[in-house]
Amino acid sequence: MQNNTHLYRQRRKNLIARTGDAPILISASEMSPDTSLRDKNLAYLTGVHSTSAYLLLVPQGIGVEPIETSGGPELMQGHKVHEILFVEATSPEELFMSGPGKTYESIQESTGVDRVYDLSKLNRLLQAVLMRTDALWVNTPSAPPLAQPFS
Numbered sequence: 001m002q003n004n005t006h007l008y009r010q011r012r013k014n015l016i017a018r019t020g021d022a023p024i025l026i027s028a029s030e031m032s033p034d035t036s037l038r039d040k041n042l043a044y045l046t047g048v049h050s051t052s053a054y055l056l057l058v059p060q061g062i063g064v065e066p067i068e069t070s071g072g073p074e075l076m077q078g079h080k081v082h083e084i085l086f087v088e089a090t091s092p093e094e095l096f097m098s099g100p101g102k103t104y105e106s107i108q109e110s111t112g113v114d115r116v117y118d119l120s121k122l123n124r125l126l127q128a129v130l131m132r133t134d135a136l137w138v139n140t141p142s143a144p145p146l147a148q149p150f151s
Contacts, residue, residue, distance in 0.1 A: 004047055005112040012045050012083060016059050022135040024057040025126065041139050046111040052088040054122055055113070062129050064115060081114035086122040 015024065028042040028051045043049050061080040085108075090101040104116040117125070130136060 003110070005110060008046055009112040012055075012057060015045065016057060019137050021059045021133075022137055023059070023129050023133055024055075024137040026055040026057070026139050028053060046085060046113065048085065048087070048107070048111060050087060052119065054086045054119070056084045056086065056122070056126065056129065058082050058084070058129055060132070062125065062132075064125070083113040084115045084117060084125065085111060085113045086117050086119045088119045 026041050026045060028040070028049070042053060042055055046053075046055055048055075059082060061082050062084075063079065064081055064084070065079055087104075087107060102110075108114075108116045
């Protein structure tokens with residue numbers, strides 16, 4: 001298997017260069033019943049093909065894991081990261097049927113993102129990001145009608 005970590009990092013860097021300083025939330029939408037038509041932005045940027053994963057890109061950075069930063073310039077502010085991938089935890093049923101899946105560490109290594117967290121942490125971190133910005137880029141499964149506002 002070829003390691004494309006550098007390629008994924010470069011693609012994310014190019015996206016951020018085109019969109020500016022606003023955070024970006026990328027998901028792999030399950031909107032299409034045909035898997036070949038599903039949104040492939042997440043796979044393009046990370047190599048992850050899960051329909052329940054999200055990539056949060058924060059060009060300005062966000063502090064995570066504040067308890068672990070007990071010294072230095074990041075004292076209790078957390079480690080400043082720019083790329084976080086949120087994935088669904090392996091269920092006990094999946095573990096039984098398929099065996100141990102990829103660990104967060106192996107996903108982080110293969111994608112090159114700063115952190116990989118359980119999907120349950122997305123809302124809390126996204127709220128923290130939104131408190132510091134006026135805009136958020138989000139990929140949508142289809143273009144909304146131009147005559148109607150986003151809901």
